[in-house]
Amino acid sequence: MKIIHCADLHLDSKMESNLDREAAGMRRDELLDTFERMVAYAAEQDVRVILIAGDLFDKPNVRKTAKTRVIEQIKGHPQIDFCYIRGNHDQLDFVEELSEQENITNLKLFGTDEWTSYDYGDVVITGMELVKENSQTLGMNLVLDQNRVNIVALHGQESDYQGNDRTEVVNLSMLRGKYIDYLALGHIHSYKKERLDDRGVYCYSGCLEGRGFDECGEKGFVLLDITEGKIHTEFVPIAKRMLHEVKVEVDPTMDMAAIIRAAKECVKDISSEDLIKIIVTGETNIDTDIDCERLRRSLDQDFFFIKIYDRTSVQIDYESFRNDKSLKGEFVRLMERQHMSEDERAAIIELGMKAIMGEDIEV
Numbered sequence: 001m002k003i004i005h006c007a008d009l010h011l012d013s014k015m016e017s018n019l020d021r022e023a024a025g026m027r028r029d030e031l032l033d034t035f036e037r038m039v040a041y042a043a044e045q046d047v048r049v050i051l052i053a054g055d056l057f058d059k060p061n062v063r064k065t066a067k068t069r070v071i072e073q074i075k076g077h078p079q080i081d082f083c084y085i086r087g088n089h090d091q092l093d094f095v096e097e098l099s100e101q102e103n104i105t106n107l108k109l110f111g112t113d114e115w116t117s118y119d120y121g122d123v124v125i126t127g128m129e130l131v132k133e134n135s136q137t138l139g140m141n142l143v144l145d146q147n148r149v150n151i152v153a154l155h156g157q158e159s160d161y162q163g164n165d166r167t168e169v170v171n172l173s174m175l176r177g178k179y180i181d182y183l184a185l186g187h188i189h190s191y192k193k194e195r196l197d198d199r200g201v202y203c204y205s206g207c208l209e210g211r212g213f214d215e216c217g218e219k220g221f222v223l224l225d226i227t228e229g230k231i232h233t234e235f236v237p238i239a240k241r242m243l244h245e246v247k248v249e250v251d252p253t254m255d256m257a258a259i260i261r262a263a264k265e266c267v268k269d270i271s272s273e274d275l276i277k278i279i280v281t282g283e284t285n286i287d288t289d290i291d292c293e294r295l296r297r298s299l300d301q302d303f304f305f306i307k308i309y310d311r312t313s314v315q316i317d318y319e320s321f322r323n324d325k326s327l328k329g330e331f332v333r334l335m336e337r338q339h340m341s342e343d344e345r346a347a348i349i350e351l352g353m354k355a356i357m358g359e360d361i362e363v
């Protein structure tokens with residue numbers, strides 16, 4: 001029997017933090033496309049259950065089209081059960097709307113008052129929605145049969161202790177020694193699998209698509225294949241686009257053309273479908289001004305989205321100005337005698353030099 005464990009889909013998220021209106025709208029639809037691709041994959045692979053460990057939707061106000069597309073998938077695949085734990089971002093309205101529709105029997109929900117279990121032969125899927133009232137006691141009420149394959153699902157932040165004020169902490173120490181084979185978690189947006197105890201593992205599937213540069217790297221779901229009481233798990237990447245944070249290291253010998261070449265080299269293996277944040281670091285010489293706009297123009301034909309941050313500092317070679325009779329030399333020597341931090345001095349010298357050379361100054 002096969003099960004998909006996914007979480008944190010945040011469907012219908014606005015995606016506007018980096019993108020313009022048009023691209024954000026496209027990305028918003030792509031979240032739904034990716035959900036549909038996952039369901040198609042499930043159908044093709046004879047997956048019996050899609051377990052959604054929270055945050056199916058991003059916020060209370062979900063567009064009707066988004067809800068409709070999700071309902072279509074659930075109705076259109078009656079052979080697949082959708083076991084759905086609501087997360088902290090999910091709201092009741094979608095579920096209410098769904099339960100108003102007749103003949104949807106393959107949507108399985110979980111309560112907040114007690115653990116709910118669904119049986120699939122020798123496999124049992126048990127879950128609960130975490131709220132303040134149950135988060136302190138969830139381990140005590142969990143009773144599992146040690147002779148079955150036990151999958152437990154929750155949405156929350158893993159921890160080894162119980163914080164008093166944190167409502168959505170999954171206290172792992174309360175769940176050890178309970179005969180859990182696979183603890184399917186949601187809330188953390190990247191894939192992570194670790195040992196829970198002698199018997200089981202816990203796993204965050206991560207989200208299906210990265211939404212911002214805090215969600216870089218491969219995104220997807222976990223496929224569980226259970227035969228004769230043994231669970232084999234595999235992370236399956238499915239994201240349409242990946243986000244990348246790339247550091248381009250420069251040094252004072254490089255002019256702008258060399259910096260562009262270095263940046264191109266750093267991004268050469270990245271797919272043109274992807275989104276990139278470039279951070280230029282290191283030291284530049286006083287004459288090389290990092291022209292982020294020029295760098296972006298030289299790269300952005302190649303990618304879906306790119307943004308560039310200049311985090312370089314200017315290296316001042318005092319020695320070379322030591323005997324310089326010009327105004328520049330006089331200025332550097334003057335600044336060298338001032339009491340201030342090296343960073344501050346470098347910033348002032350850079351501004352002063354630009355002023356002397358008659359360049360535009362942005363402060």
Ligand SMILES: [Mn+2]
Pocket residue numbers: 008055087089187188
């Ligand atoms: Mn989430």
